[in-house]
Amino acid sequence: MTREIQHFIDGKLVSGTSGRFLDVFNPATGEVQARAPLANAGEVRQAIDAAEKAFPVWRAVNPQRRARVMFKFKELLEKNMDELAALLSSEHGKVLADAKGDVQRGLEVIEFACGIPHLLKGEFTEGAGPGIDMYSMRQPLGVCAGITPFNFPAMIPMWMFGVSVACGNTFVCKPSEKDPSVPVRLAELFMEAGAPEGVLNVVPGDKEAVDTILTDPRIQAVSFVGSSAIAEYIYATGAANGKRVQAMGGAKNHAIIMPDADLDRVVDDLIGAGYGSAGERCMAISVAVPVTDAVGDELVKRLRPRVEELRVGLPTDPDADYGPLVTAEHREKVRGLIDLGVKEGADLVVDGRDLTLQGYEDGFFMGGSLFDRVTTDMQIYKDEIFGPVLSVARAKDFDEAVAMPSDHQYGNGVAIYTRDGDAAREFASRVNVGMVGINVPIPVPLSYHTFGGWKRSAFGDTNQHGLEGVKFYTHIKTITSRWPAGVREGASFVIPTMK
Ligand code: NAD
Numbered sequence: 001m002t003r004e005i006q007h008f009i010d011g012k013l014v015s016g017t018s019g020r021f022l023d024v025f026n027p028a029t030g031e032v033q034a035r036a037p038l039a040n041a042g043e044v045r046q047a048i049d050a051a052e053k054a055f056p057v058w059r060a061v062n063p064q065r066r067a068r069v070m071f072k073f074k075e076l077l078e079k080n081m082d083e084l085a086a087l088l089s090s091e092h093g094k095v096l097a098d099a100k101g102d103v104q105r106g107l108e109v110i111e112f113a114c115g116i117p118h119l120l121k122g123e124f125t126e127g128a129g130p131g132i133d134m135y136s137m138r139q140p141l142g143v144c145a146g147i148t149p150f151n152f153p154a155m156i157p158m159w160m161f162g163v164s165v166a167c168g169n170t171f172v173c174k175p176s177e178k179d180p181s182v183p184v185r186l187a188e189l190f191m192e193a194g195a196p197e198g199v200l201n202v203v204p205g206d207k208e209a210v211d212t213i214l215t216d217p218r219i220q221a222v223s224f225v226g227s228s229a230i231a232e233y234i235y236a237t238g239a240a241n242g243k244r245v246q247a248m249g250g251a252k253n254h255a256i257i258m259p260d261a262d263l264d265r266v267v268d269d270l271i272g273a274g275y276g277s278a279g280e281r282c283m284a285i286s287v288a289v290p291v292t293d294a295v296g297d298e299l300v301k302r303l304r305p306r307v308e309e310l311r312v313g314l315p316t317d318p319d320a321d322y323g324p325l326v327t328a329e330h331r332e333k334v335r336g337l338i339d340l341g342v343k344e345g346a347d348l349v350v351d352g353r354d355l356t357l358q359g360y361e362d363g364f365f366m367g368g369s370l371f372d373r374v375t376t377d378m379q380i381y382k383d384e385i386f387g388p389v390l391s392v393a394r395a396k397d398f399d400e401a402v403a404m405p406s407d408h409q410y411g412n413g414v415a416i417y418t419r420d421g422d423a424a425r426e427f428a429s430r431v432n433v434g435m436v437g438i439n440v441p442i443p444v445p446l447s448y449h450t451f452g453g454w455k456r457s458a459f460g461d462t463n464q465h466g467l468e469g470v471k472f473y474t475h476i477k478t479i480t481s482r483w484p485a486g487v488r489e490g491a492s493f494v495i496p497t498m499k
Contacts, residue, residue: 217241
């Protein structure tokens with residue numbers, strides 16, 4: 001019988017009661033390995049009830065004690081790393097080493113959250129006026145929610161709940177319905193680490209669950225990561241319902257290759273960053289921009305054999321570069337975009353559309369594809385492909401190379417390869433993109449910095465994790481106090497100033 005994934009509500013695993021389920025595949029075999037329950041509005045409200053009930057209890061736990069729970073949770077993540085990575089890989093399809101990276105990146109946010117007593121310290125001014133002290137404090141918001149995508153089922157939930165609960169909030173996570181087992185397991189481990197019941201709840205679901213989160217007045221803040229169309233909807237609907245919202249969307253990350261770049265290094269980096277995790281990363285490099293045609297010709301000459309030699313294999317195969325895509329439906333979408341690129345006149349140098357893995361013909365595998373002579377007016381340049389496809393789009397000079405990512409609808413990540421410090425510095429300053437790598441292909445900031453793109457890659461003002469995350473999940477309150485209170489100065493009708 002097919003395994004049934006459960007919700008995690010109020011400290012317990014509970015079966016879905018909506019009667020609606022989504023098949024969760026083993027992407028390597030194409031078989032259905034489990035069914036994810038799709039939470040209805042009532043089930044989501046139960047999770048919100050539990051979080052609401054837990055909030056006064058949890059916020060009263062002092063920050064140092066909350067940090068101890070985070071420390072213990074980190075230990076449990078380390079202890080259960082192999083199990084979590086195997087579960088993640090079996091539903092997502094990414095290779096085991098990469099699945100461990102997914103868990104590890106989330107764990108690093110928990111490490112950051114272990115410092116919460118220090119992060120929540122406010123500011124204090126003694127003697128701001130006669131007998132007057134002024135201070136500020138950060139307080140939790142209440143019940144917060146996170147809605148997460150399929151591609152990082154460990155890291156992204158931890159970006160959100162890791163910071164939120166450390167700040168003293170309680171949380172409802174609505175993970176992707178395509179691979180929800182890891183987020184549910186994380187909630188179990190968080191309880192095991194000593195969190196009270198109801199502090200972290202996980203309810204797999206679809207639009208019905210999302211809309212319940214967006215409209216329930218008890219939810220104070222919503223953090224979203226997924227595609228841009230949904231991110232925009234979440235931002236608009238959440239804000240219209242009076243919530244704080246941060247909504248990260250899709251991406252098209254360019255790598256600019258200057259004529260003085262170390263091309264061997266560039267090719268290694270493009271292969272890893274373009275095809276790792278089958279290109280299903282929001283920070284994947286999907287467009288290589290060689291500056292000048294001569295660099296373009298040499299780059300494509302060197303990339304072609306490397307793309308042809310990519311080792312596509314089982315997620316459990318330690319020699320595989322990447323595994324299958326998450327679903328057959330997603331693979332069809334990627335294939336369709338490659339078909340479109342051919343129609344639009346791009347040069348398909350390596351065609352990975354029809355790769356199958358012997359013995360695993362029903363798995364959702366795809367070979368690596370490489371396009372050359374992609375131009376900025378093509379749809380395959382404008383849209384996110386989110387598959388193992390790298391496009392080469394040539395620029396005639398530095399200015400054109402800066403303009404390409406700057407003018408693109410997405411502005412998540414970008415990289416420049418050069419040995420010229422002036423060019424790198426000017427590029428980093430001018431480019432209209434949120435995260436910049438200089439000779440670094442995937443510039444994902446570490447947990448104590450902050451993650452977020454620009455333009456249609458992020459709606460809202462604050463980023464994920466780092467100090468921005470702490471700000472997102474807390475209110476700041478500023479107190480002005482006068483002691484001794486009894487000093488009489490008479491009524492004043494002008495605004496107090498320091499003149
Ligand atoms: P998605 O937008 O399909 O789904 C994301 C979440 O939204 C899921 O929980 C899903 O259940 C929910 N959802 C889907 N359709 C909905 C609807 N109509 N109404 C309400 N909720 C809905 O994204 P995905 O395919 O799971 O993830 C891939 C996308 O996420 C890519 O575009 C990728 O670039 C993006 N992503 C962005 C970042 C970032 O930080 N910018 C990080 C990772 C992934």
